[in-house]
Amino acid sequence: MTGAAAPLLRVEGLTVRYGALTALSDMSWHVDAGEILGIIGPNGAGKSSCFAAVTNAVSRSGEVWLDGERVTGLPTHRLAQRGLRRTFQQNAFFGELSLLENAMAAMLHEHSTPLGRSILLPWQEAAVRRRAQAAAAALLTSFGIAPDDHGKRPGDIAYGTQRLLSVVLSYGAGARALLIDEPAAGTGGGDMKRLADLLVDLRRRQVGVVVIEHHMDLIMAIADRIVVIDQGRKLAEGTPAEIQRNEAVLEAYLGRAA
Amino acid sequence: MNLTQQVINGLVLGSGYALVAIGWTVLLGAARLVNFAHGQLYMLAAFLAWAAMQKLGVSYFVAVPLSVLALGLLGVALQGMMQRLVMQQNLTSLMIVTLGFGYVIQGSAARIFGGDPQTFASPLEKASVHLGELWFTWQDVVTLVGTLLLFGVLWLVLNRTRLGALVRSVAEDPKLAQLFGINAAQVYIGVFVFECAAVALGAGLVAPRSPILASMGFDEVILTFVVVVLGGIGSVGGSLLAGFGLGMFTALFGALVSPAYTTAAAFLVLLTVLVVRPGGLAAR
Numbered sequence: 001m002t003g004a005a006a007p008l009l010r011v012e013g014l015t016v017r018y019g020a021l022t023a024l025s026d027m028s029w030h031v032d033a034g035e036i037l038g039i040i041g042p043n044g045a046g047k048s049s050c051f052a053a054v055t056n057a058v059s060r061s062g063e064v065w066l067d068g069e070r071v072t073g074l075p076t077h078r079l080a081q082r083g084l085r086r087t088f089q090q091n092a093f094f095g096e097l098s099l100l101e102n103a104m105a106a107m108l109h110e111h112s113t114p115l116g117r118s119i120l121l122p123w124q125e126a127a128v129r130r131r132a133q134a135a136a137a138a139l140l141t142s143f144g145i146a147p148d149d150h151g152k153r154p155g156d157i158a159y160g161t162q163r164l165l166s167v168v169l170s171y172g173a174g175a176r177a178l179l180i181d182e183p184a185a186g187t188g189g190g191d192m193k194r195l196a197d198l199l200v201d202l203r204r205r206q207v208g209v210v211v212i213e214h215h216m217d218l219i220m221a222i223a224d225r226i227v228v229i230d231q232g233r234k235l236a237e238g239t240p241a242e243i244q245r246n247e248a249v250l251e252a253y254l255g256r257a258a
Numbered sequence: 259m260n261l262t263q264q265v266i267n268g269l270v271l272g273s274g275y276a277l278v279a280i281g282w283t284v285l286l287g288a289a290r291l292v293n294f295a296h297g298q299l300y301m302l303a304a305f306l307a308w309a310a311m312q313k314l315g316v317s318y319f320v321a322v323p324l325s326v327l328a329l330g331l332l333g334v335a336l337q338g339m340m341q342r343l344v345m346q347q348n349l350t351s352l353m354i355v356t357l358g359f360g361y362v363i364q365g366s367a368a369r370i371f372g373g374d375p376q377t378f379a380s381p382l383e384k385a386s387v388h389l390g391e392l393w394f395t396w397q398d399v400v401t402l403v404g405t406l407l408l409f410g411v412l413w414l415v416l417n418r419t420r421l422g423a424l425v426r427s428v429a430e431d432p433k434l435a436q437l438f439g440i441n442a443a444q445v446y447i448g449v450f451v452f453e454c455a456a457v458a459l460g461a462g463l464v465a466p467r468s469p470i471l472a473s474m475g476f477d478e479v480i481l482t483f484v485v486v487v488l489g490g491i492g493s494v495g496g497s498l499l500a501g502f503g504l505g506m507f508t509a510l511f512g513a514l515v516s517p518a519y520t521t522a523a524a525f526l527v528l529l530t531v532l533v534v535r536p537g538g539l540a541a542r
Binding site: 055057075076077080081085086088092093094095096097101104105106108109128129132169170172 | 419420423424426427430431433434435436437438439440441442
């Protein structure tokens with residue numbers, strides 16, 4: 001653990017069982033604000049289960065702390081309101097809403113009137129709505145999604161931009177800790193470069209970023225630390241350079257070839 | 259047959275169909291949830307308004323809002339019980355659960371209000387307008403205008419406000435909505451309360467047309483199925499169109515062929531439309 005202050009996000013002993021299968025076993029890691037933690041491992045190693053466990057989307061045992069406060073029992077939407085959010089391997093947006101409406105949905109908690117007031121005092125709703133629209137447009141633009149695209153539905157923009165959009169939406173009005181699941185899946189070249197820039201941009205904004213990624217060149221280039229998961233267990237942890245030299249990791253990835 | 263009169267009858271019938279169906283349309287569209295207790299909720303709302311007039315002595319204009327409020331509260335309770343099933347989107351169990359609610363409501367209503375038909379009278383029903391050969395009541399006018407207003411407001415809310423975006427986002431993907439910090443459970447409660455309150459309003463305006471019975475639930479809303487599916491599941495505009503279309507069809511079929519076969523004929527139209535346009539009228 002770095003420094004005296006508690007890490008931004010810490011998970012301790014997370015265990016997930018699906019029936020007889022233990023998908024994740026005694027997983028512990030932490031991430032600081034302004035840090036990128038990479039999570040790598042073979043398919044089925046339990047990486048995505050780990051994200052589901054952190055956001056309380058599956059039943060699990062173990063503990064989660066956010067800003068030094070125990071948040072293990074909070075439901076998914078309360079965690080999101082506190083700034084702990086995630087993306088999925090699939091694109092994570094609403095296909096039937098425009099980009100701008102998607103961004104507004106992502107920032108809803110921060111820019112909203114309570115339900116009762118929006119029905120009884122619709123003019124307040126209108127003013128809040130205008131502010132929310134402006135904030136949503138600013139969010140998209142600040143991450144390089146051109147205003148021309150804001151009125152379109154996600155299905156009508158380029159795939160690479162869709163991947164960016166999923167991450168930008170999860171950041172919303174300013175997430176503190178972001179769990180990003182295979183952002184570069186299905187992309188390459190320039191799109192992957194834009195994604196790498198986006199992740200680095202999030203780190204610059206003091207977000208604690210946890211990234212699951214299969215593209216080793218991407219993860220090795222941007223991660224500050226890496227956790228390797230295999231068969232639900234933590235196999236290794238360290239800087240990219242340390243991981244690349246780690247015997248156990250080489251063995252798990254390449255077999256006993258070395 | 260006076261064609262203009264039949265067109266008026268069709269509009270009146272159609273606005274009633276659309277009004278009774280709107281709650282279910284929103285429920286299906288926003289929560290992907292069917293509610294087979296819909297008809298019994300309609301029946302209960304009519305009896306509550308009737309009882310308020312009979313026992314409390316309040317006027318029709320107070321009784322209907324009271325029944326809308328009571329059904330809204332009942333909606334909170336029902337949704338509270340179904341919450342875990344709804345969050346899991348366990349649709350098969352939900353179908354059976356709502357069917358169960360329907361029978362419980364029907365049994366309780368028969369126990370409390372008795373098995374005899376009652377007259378739920380609206381003063382507007384007696385106030386009729388005669389224009390030459392044409393004839394309609396103020397109740398018809400209020401139902402028609404009320405339906406158009408409700409649909410207009412609902413369309414605006416769903417499509418032009420953040421509240422609507424919130425409902426649509428939960429409809430599309432409740433899990434993703436939760437990750438955006440949206441309390442999906444609260445949205446589901448809101449939608450279910452709307453469903454219950456809307457069917458109570460529908461009952462308040464439509465039920466005075468005929469005697470009310472504790473066992474009328476299913477029959478009274480059988481055409482709701484047609485309206486909701488014909489309109490395109492969850493489509494507000496589509497169900498308005500389908501409501502009026504069905505009303506017009508019922509009026510003309512009843513006048514030209516026979517009122518006895520209208521329900522069968524309406525379902526025949528539904529089948530035909532679904533064969534040609536499986537997504538309903540609103541499908542792109």
